[in-house]
Amino acid sequence: MTKFVPPIKRVETAKGHHYKDGNGHRIPGVTTILGDGVPKPALINWAANSTAEAAVDRWDELTELQPSARLKELQNARYAKSDKAKKRGTEVHGYGERLVKGEKVTGIPDELRGHVEAYATFLDKFEVDPILVEATIVNYRYGYAGTLDLICELTDEKGARRTLLLDIKTNEKGIFGETALQLAAYRYAEFYLDADGNELPMIPVEGCGAILVNSDGAQLIPCTSDENTFKSFRIAYAMRDIVNGSRDLVGAPVPPQDPNPSTARIVYEESSK
Template sequence: MTAPRLAQQTEHGRMYARTVGGALEVPSITTVISQAAIDLTGWAGHMAATAVVQDEKLAAAVGQPGRLKAIAREASRAAEAFRDAAAERGDRVHAYCEQLALRDLDRAHELEKSRDDLAAHGETAFADRVDEWWKLYAVRPIAAEVTVWNATVGYAGTLDLVAEIAGRPCLIDFKTKGTTRDGRAKALDPKVGMQLVAGYKAEELCTDAEAGTWVPWPYGGELPMLLGVAIAETEVVVQQASPETLPTQWRRFWALRQVWETGRDLAAAGPALRPIGPPAAAGV
């Protein structure tokens, strides 16, 4: 996961400040969306079972409880290890996209370094697919890694890219994806639409994190294209957030923001339940 300069991880999720080192005031867009519970127990169990059957030490451990328990302990962390590795890979791919935008904006960039980082992990195919997509869609970047703020609802976030494509402004969120058995990019999570509409509903954008300088959000009028871009080793798939669903996506995001706030308030209030003894006996 990328780490914007104004954001910090807290016990209440990632939160944003208005300036570097300032007070953390509002939750991030992704923290708000995470309030919608997802049951990953089946996936975690599958990852653990796969790790066990693929462990080269398994055959030698049969009949030896101590060694089998060691294998089980390692397997129990398989889902967490996979998630962390995927997040690190995603950071490298996002970094490449950001540096590509900076290059096209004639700003200082480290495009070659970011490609070298991918190469060091055997991931240059991701950069190749991004390059192909960038050219095919004639992407004209306007700004990369844009931090936005909505004071009315109370949240902030960082958009991966604002660009012009075919003459239209686009708000873009990149997602690094694995591939299916037939070599296609895995599908985007539908919640990407909620993430994009929250970005669109921003009220301000940050122009200087150190100074804490913010200006009115310029893309809140005519609806820009809201695009989720799935980047896999084999292809890039672009999907638009369906305009007819955006009002409902926005209502859901607003509701999840209330869930986050009430959860924080309840945690500060103390235990929800407390012991109580029996009533005093009559006449005592």
């Protein structure tokens, strides 16, 4: 029995986007599922280091503030760093979408020029021909949706033409393992939406990978996103449900039958010196 019903709709908001089914129920997104269902111990150290770096780098500025304002600035330091990285990734995705479609790209900010040039060179080197770009996908059976970056045909290192599902990443630390789970979820979706919003059967691919883009170049990073990886994604989904629903497993305090018993059970003894 499926959790949701067609048709799916991607809803744009001021803070991003989400997905709704034919009954108006929100369908969890792939990245949201992985964000809630996959432990990220490295983020603890990253958050601590980001806060410490802000304290050291902005020492003189922070000493001019009241203690409460200083505390707030340090508490928000890691979010400012994360927001900057997300903004860069979003902008590179936007330019990448236009480039792969063969559109002319102008007005590139200086700080992103290297990324965009690297991606353009990647498209030329691998002779990329797009099949599906920035498309919404859905799996009604398992209850999730998402937006894939690219399905394309390209020339691999052996000169063979292959159909691959790829995701653009701009992470300075490289490709995280959960990217393979993300791609598996896209790969084993049931349908995708075409330009007119029609649901069509998901396009089969030969493999999956990430395009790691930075200012120095772009690399094709293969990912094992097979049926076993898809099972791991579904486990992460189940863990998300456990985490989000675990509070409902704890009930309210149980009152005693007699709230005012007559017998005290604790006897205090004074120690002798």
